[in-house]
Amino acid sequence: MATKITAQDLEIASLKARIKMLEDKDGGVTEPSREDATIKWRSLETGEEASVENSTEKDSNDTEELVNVLTSLDAASILTSRVHVVSVPPAVEVATVSVPTGSGKEKMVESDTPKKKKLQEQIDVQVAREMEEQIAREDKRMNEHIARDAKIARIHAEEELQMLIDGLDKNNETVAKYLQEYEQFAADFSIGERIELINDLVKYQDNYTKVLKYQSQQRKTLSKKQ
Structure with a gap:
């Protein structure tokens, strides 16, 4: 045209x-x-x-x-001259998600990511607290078990010590003397130290008994020769 x-x-x-x-x-x-x-x-x-x-x-x-x-x-010129250009500012971005509804339409809702993050942090704190409590309970139970075993072992040791003391010959002046000193200072010694002292007395008594037996045999032998 x-x-x-x-x-x-x-x-x-x-x-x-x-x-x-x-x-x-x-x-x-x-x-x-x-x-x-x-x-x-x-x-x-x-x-x-x-x-x-x-x-x-x-x-x-x-x-x-x-x-x-x-x-x-x-x-066209008349229409164009009457049109005013309007600048539209960009829309502010909002974190939304599209949720389908029963009617087939979609509903825009705000994202709940911050809420989920906060909830996850609370769960982590709760789990950590429960783990610490469980570890503390296990430690306490273990310590109680150790203490109970130690108590039982101490009872057995004291019974054994008393049996050793009862087996000593109190008519032996040397044994009686050391046993009397032991009873005076026994409270200052541990159960292990007391057992060790009594064991020494038991050994001394055994050796003394052997010596007496040997001396008795020697006297019998001399009497027969005469």
């Missing part, structure tokens, strides 16, 4: 240029007469008659189309 308008404009401009050229040639000081003007127009019409007749129908269509185009352009 723009090509047709340009061609028509060029054709009109060409006609105007030829008229101007003829006027310049025939111009001069005197004003051209009506007869000369008529001749010029006739010669112009004779030269352009064929092209004008051939393009009459085309020009008519082009003119009508040009009017429509100009009318459309005018209307």
